[in-house]
Amino acid sequence: LRDTAVARLENFLVRYPRSHHTPHAMFLLGDLYYEEREESFADASEAFERMFSGDVDLSNMPEAPLRDHGRAVRLFEGIVEQFPDYENADGALYMLGFIFQRDETLQADDEKGRDAYLALVDGYPDSEFAASAHMALGEYFFDNHRIDRAITHYGKVVDLHAPEGQHYEKGLYKLAWSHYKLSSYDTALDLLAKLLDWSEDNFQRKGKRSAMAPEAIEYTAISLSDISDNTGQDPVNIAKAFYSRIGERAYEPDVYERFADVLMQQTRYGDAIQVYDTMIQRWPNEPKNPTYLWTIAKLYRSLDVPDAVASQNSITRLNELFNRDSAWAHANRNNPDALAVADGYIEQSLAQVAIDLHTAANETGAPAQYSRAADLYSQYLNKFPFAKDYYEIQWYLADTLFKSGRLREAGAEYVQLLKGKDHAYRDGAMWNLMLVRRQVLVDAHGTVEALPPGAVEVERKQSDSGQERSVYALSPEHEDFIASADMLMGADFKDAEYAESLAEARPALSYMPGQILYYHGHLEDARKRLHEVIERYPGKDEAAFAASLIVDSWQEEGDLAKVRMWAGKFSRMSLGASEAAQAKNLNFTNLEEGAAFKMAAQYIEDGKREEAAEAFLAFMTDFPRSKHIKKAHYNAANNFEIIGAVERANGLFRDYIDRIESGVYEADD
Numbered sequence: 001l002r003d004t005a006v007a008r009l010e011n012f013l014v015r016y017p018r019s020h021h022t023p024h025a026m027f028l029l030g031d032l033y034y035e036e037r038e039e040s041f042a043d044a045s046e047a048f049e050r051m052f053s054g055d056v057d058l059s060n061m062p063e064a065p066l067r068d069h070g071r072a073v074r075l076f077e078g079i080v081e082q083f084p085d086y087e088n089a090d091g092a093l094y095m096l097g098f099i100f101q102r103d104e105t106l107q108a109d110d111e112k113g114r115d116a117y118l119a120l121v122d123g124y125p126d127s128e129f130a131a132s133a134h135m136a137l138g139e140y141f142f143d144n145h146r147i148d149r150a151i152t153h154y155g156k157v158v159d160l161h162a163p164e165g166q167h168y169e170k171g172l173y174k175l176a177w178s179h180y181k182l183s184s185y186d187t188a189l190d191l192l193a194k195l196l197d198w199s200e201d202n203f204q205r206k207g208k209r210s211a212m213a214p215e216a217i218e219y220t221a222i223s224l225s226d227i228s229d230n231t232g233q234d235p236v237n238i239a240k241a242f243y244s245r246i247g248e249r250a251y252e253p254d255v256y257e258r259f260a261d262v263l264m265q266q267t268r269y270g271d272a273i274q275v276y277d278t279m280i281q282r283w284p285n286e287p288k289n290p291t292y293l294w295t296i297a298k299l300y301r302s303l304d305v306p307d308a309v310a311s312q313n314s315i316t317r318l319n320e321l322f323n324r325d326s327a328w329a330h331a332n333r334n335n336p337d338a339l340a341v342a343d344g345y346i347e348q349s350l351a352q353v354a355i356d357l358h359t360a361a362n363e364t365g366a367p368a369q370y371s372r373a374a375d376l377y378s379q380y381l382n383k384f385p386f387a388k389d390y391y392e393i394q395w396y397l398a399d400t401l402f403k404s405g406r407l408r409e410a411g412a413e414y415v416q417l418l419k420g421k422d423h424a425y426r427d428g429a430m431w432n433l434m435l436v437r438r439q440v441l442v443d444a445h446g447t448v449e450a451l452p453p454g455a456v457e458v459e460r461k462q463s464d465s466g467q468e469r470s471v472y473a474l475s476p477e478h479e480d481f482i483a484s485a486d487m488l489m490g491a492d493f494k495d496a497e498y499a500e501s502l503a504e505a506r507p508a509l510s511y512m513p514g515q516i517l518y519y520h521g522h523l524e525d526a527r528k529r530l531h532e533v534i535e536r537y538p539g540k541d542e543a544a545f546a547a548s549l550i551v552d553s554w555q556e557e558g559d560l561a562k563v564r565m566w567a568g569k570f571s572r573m574s575l576g577a578s579e580a581a582q583a584k585n586l587n588f589t590n591l592e593e594g595a596a597f598k599m600a601a602q603y604i605e606d607g608k609r610e611e612a613a614e615a616f617l618a619f620m621t622d623f624p625r626s627k628h629i630k631k632a633h634y635n636a637a638n639n640f641e642i643i644g645a646v647e648r649a650n651g652l653f654r655d656y657i658d659r660i661e662s663g664v665y666e667a668d669d
Helices: 002-015 022-053 070-082 089-100 110-123 130-143 147-161 168-181 185-206 213-231 235-246 252-265 269-282 289-300 308-321 327-331 336-364 367-383 390-404 407-419 426-445 476-489 496-519 523-536 541-556 560-571 579-605 609-622 629-642 646-661
Strands: 457-462 468-472
Touching: 002 022, 022 070, 022 089, 070 089, 089 110, 089 130, 110 130, 130 147, 130 168, 147 168, 168 185, 168 213, 185 213, 185 235, 213 235, 213 252, 235 252, 235 269, 252 269, 252 289, 269 289, 289 308, 289 336, 308 336, 327 336, 336 367, 336 390, 367 390, 390 407, 390 426, 407 426, 426 476, 426 496, 476 496, 496 523, 496 541, 523 541, 541 560, 541 579, 560 579, 579 609, 579 629, 609 629, 629 646
Parallel strands: none
Antiparallel strands: 457 468
């Protein structure tokens, strides 16, 4: 049907470009064009979004689709230019303003949109679109920091739409905000109160408050704070003076609550305490009062000069005012949530003594104070096993046990924290458990990696070369540390600080278990872990140390082929960055060379003279600068002579003598 209508209107405009009905046909056709392009844009956008549902080549992505309202714009501009007296010319201007200021539109141009809206409100001040145009103009000038002009247009919105119009709430809010930005606080406060009054009235009539009410409360609080900050006056007195002037309001407690929050955000803790205390006194049965008083207690501890006495007095007051036998509890007897919150704060107040001692211990570092705080935390957890802050207190308990030196007890608490899921301490518990277990290991055995004295031999293994080695049992402390290191290697921390620490520690955490296994004789398991270190962190020093242990492990088994293979491979990888790591890299070349020479010599011991001769020749090729090359040269010639390969032997001896005579080799003694 739309295609038919479009075709007929296009045909009409071709036949009658200047008739009485032409502008109306243009308007209808422009509207149809607009509708058609909006649908096309929606389809294109949906197709564009579907591209991201599978594998996408981001390097070859097409541009995101845009609306193209060029045909509609030309028609609406034609109406404005050619038919200004057309009854819907104001609608054409509104459509132009709307299209020009629409995001994701090919014709988007804020200034053109502004000009279209200005033409509308200037030429057609009584238009049904005037309020919407004024709203758009207010937003344009507000966003471009021309607040005086924004105020003019927001004012028009309020005048044209009061009190039930579509843009009234937002217009009134933005008008107040604009006055706030100009520091016209009294005007801003009056306008915000007007909006909140309208919101309450609307709630009484229709059961719905304004969507702008939370923002109006926010900026009322911010305005009161700014006045206090600029004048140095007491914030509570400023709020009282304002509501004394305009009269008490039902939403006044909400403003005071946000006022206190704003002051806290500005670290004006003393002022926030005054506001909270005023609320408790003025509205004694407010369900949130326990939270306010609990916050007061915490704020006293956040002052530039913390007041622990005032904080503790607030805790005492909380227990008196909001216990189950209080007048407040009676008034809120049908509000189980409020009663539960109060009960929770009373429980926490019992933990506050432990927290105070914990804080004091943090200042002194005294293990005895940490130990006493740990005992108090433990008592609290035993008394309130279902407390809402159970995990938080358990975290503090583990921390104080750790810092008091009661490491095994601390480890047990961290393990329990890791069993819980719905708390914020899992990252810290996992990290600290590793630190605890490492310290327990060091305390018990001296170092993390070394084989401890008295280690129990559980097996003796014989390698293919015939060499024997011992395998020792891991102590419980070693096993626990390895378990923690493995747990951390598989962890994905959400806490940024712990995530950064873990990222830095991953190479060491990957290396140390392999190191422990190596020194305990578990060479196969050690090599597997040490190879992972090299694969994951080749640029870290731990990779060089891991490579060194791998080569050492093959030396211990007498497997010269593996020593040569891995030493050669590692020498070409440039592992690590420090001087110590570079020294390891240089040593790999020596180890490869030594293994190659020993392998050739081993053929002699095994009676394989031809293999020995060929191996010494290969050594000369692979290590032409070796200090052993003269000896390898002689051994190759000698072994060929022994097996009767006279021609090859003589050739090598002649070359040997030539090198001595030419000074390449030193003369024989």
